Amino acid sequence: MSELKKEILKRRTFAIISHPDAGKTTLTEKLLLFGGAIHVAGAVKSNKIKKTATSDWMEIEKQRGISVATSVMGFEYNDHKINILDTPGHQDFAEDTYRTLTAVDSVIIVVDSAKGVEMQTRKLMEVCRMRRTPVMIFVNKMDRDGRDPFELLDELEEELKINVRPLSWPIDRGQSFKGVYNIYEECLDLYTPNKQKVTESIAFKDISSPDLEGHIGNKLAAKLREDIELIEGVYPELDIETYLKGEIAPVFFGSALNNFGVKELLDCFIEIAPSPRPIEAIERVVRPEENAFTGFIFKIHANMDPNHRSCIAFVKICSGKFERNMNYKHIRLNRLMKFSSPTAFMAQKKETVDEAFAGDIIGLPDTGNFKIGDTLTAGEDLHFKGLPSFSPEMFKYIENADPMKAKQLQKGIDQLMDEGVAQLFVNQFNGRKIIGTVGQLQFEVIQYRLLHEYGAQCRWEPISLYKACWIESDNYEQLQDFKKRKAQYMAVDKEGRDVFLADSGYVLSMAQQDYSDIKFHFTSEF
Incomplete structure (x- = not known):
């Protein structure tokens, strides 16, 4: 095997996605801990400890305790090179996450055992389905009171529209959480809460052996055997091919904060997750x-x-x-x-x-x-596709609050837009700049970063718009007529393409009816 091929087979590049607060950044840290990339995990939210999470380093992230930009981290583990992309869970930054999914070969979804599947996770799963990205699920926070694991599995199947197969199974939950049985490797992992150390695991090939009682007691042993029998009866065997096609998701249970169940996930992941794909x-x-x-x-x-x-x-x-x-x-x-x-x-x-x-x-x-x-x-003319900008849902005029700093403001806006934080439209009627975002929080981030990174002050002014859509048409006369009639609502984006800023759903649907030769696009890729 060539040197190049060997290197490529060692690579695992994946993103961790979830709803805010499901424990995504904590899981990332624990994975880094195994790779020896960091030696002590930072408590993300606690102000007592001054160490903040390794992957949240922008000033605004430390203040708010949330991730607003995707971080990239690489480490070595068991002779594999692992690249993790930790994405923002907050829906106002979904755009960054969608783009990140174009750069990974597989995905780990983190689900909170008490809250189950949330809105944001569903949306991200749709992007994975569109791209046929293989998915693994980590059910987090088993050491807190949460829902019944079987109920959670049903919800995962229903909400994420994907078959699941548990590869580890929790022994009780909440206060009386005892650990997990690792179905994939047939061993028992008993739980001792410790944020830094890894728990020992006991090889346990035969679950019907009476030794089980010695470790977890009679009642739990009986329940575990019953659960495992049910799992084997109800869920299909894990077929790696179906996982790679994105049709079945292996599920692991654990507690990322207490470093529990994370190693099982990582070991199975490097074994079955895809190396880079075409x-x-x-x-x-x-x-x-x-x-x-x-x-x-x-x-x-x-x-x-x-x-x-x-x-x-x-x-x-x-x-x-x-x-x-x-x-x-x-x-x-x-x-x-x-x-x-x-x-x-x-x-x-x-x-x-x-x-x-x-x-x-x-x-x-x-x-x-x-x-x-x-x-x-290296010289060939190629164009990779699949990095869309979505139609924004919130709009504001951006105005300069300090006339002496016009240049800095301009530079700041240009750089932040190139970074894909939000989208800029210039109204063709009055020349005013409009910023379009997916969520309210992005306006605060832009204002904060303009001030702290570029020394420019901006202020926002309200504008009532419903949607921005890119328009194109082969019918030149119709397009010109439309642009003339809607002059007040016409803008251009950063690439100079025509954008129609509809101020209501009704206006948009009337425009689509009246101008049948014009195509209205809601993503920038057409």
């Missing part, structure tokens, strides 16, 4: 083991280091091997570029890398050359 470009399908380097930019992050005003473009490597100081072709700008300091990440700590392989995610310093969705190759 990716569709517009021209052809690109296979990871091809020798020539290709990759695309799925995220741009400004000011990762507050002392240097720099942007970093995150590149997902789709094929071949990336080497430092080599010339690569930037397809959109049609020019060669060389990168002297590509970096790999451990949350905010980054180190320069000399080479990286398909499946890896690297950061390239960006001085304004990149946009989300750009393709880099």
Whole structure:
């Protein structure tokens, strides 16, 4: 087997997604703990301990205790190279998460055992289904009073529209939580709450052996045997092929905060999760083991280091091997570029890398050359697809609150929009700038970052709009007539495309009826 192929088979690149507060960032930390990447896990919410979570490093995240940007982290474990993307769970930042899902080969969904499946998780699951991404589920917080595990499994099947197969099973829950039986590896893991250490596990091939009583008592032993029998009877055997097609989801139970059940998840994950997979470009399908380097930019992050005003473009490597100081072709700008300091990440700590392989995610310093969705190759003209912007649902005018700082404001808006934080529309009628977002919180984040990173003050002014849609048509006269009639509601986006800002659902549906030759799009990919 070639060196390249060996490296690629070692790679596992996945995202962790969930509803806010289900324990996603805590799980990420515990995985890093196993990889020896961090030595002590930070309590995310506690103010007593000054260590904050490794993957939340933006100032605003530390203040609020939530993740607002996807972090990328890599570590080695059992001779595998694991790349985790921790995504924001808060729905106002869903757009960032949708884009991240284009850069991963599989997904772990975290579900809170008390709350079950929540709205946001459903939406993200739809994106996984669209892309046929394999999914594993971790049911968290078993050490708190939660719902019956069988009920949870039914809910997962119903809400996420996917078959499930438990690979570990909890022994009681809440105050009397005793541990889990690992069905996948046939061993018993007994629970001692400890945030830093890992619990010992006992090999237990034969669950009918009377030794079981010695570990967990008569009542629980009887219940566990009954449950396992029921599981074997009701749920299909785990077929790895069906998992890889995204049709069945293995389920693990545990408590991320107490580092319990996490190792089982990780061990099974590196065994069955896919290594990097082929990716569709517009021209052809690109296979990871091809020798020539290709990759695309799925995220741009400004000011990762507050002392240097720099942007970093995150590149997902789709094929071949990336080497430092080599010339690569930037397809959109049609020019060669060389990168002297590509970096790999451990949350905010980054180190320069000399080479990286398909499946890896690297950061390239960006001085304004990149946009989300750009393709880099060793020379071939390729365009990767599938990085949509969705139609925003909230709109405000952005105005300069300090006339002396107009330049800084302009630069800040440009960089934050390139980063994909929100979308900018310029009204063609009065030239005013409108910011469109998916949620209210993004306006606060933009205002905060403009002030703290660019020294610019903005103020928001209300505007009542229902939806922004991109329009196109082959019928030139009809398009011109529409633009003339709706002049007050016409805008252009950052790429200069026509956008119609409908102020109500009624107006939009009338426009769609009256102008049958015009296509109204609700995502920017058409």
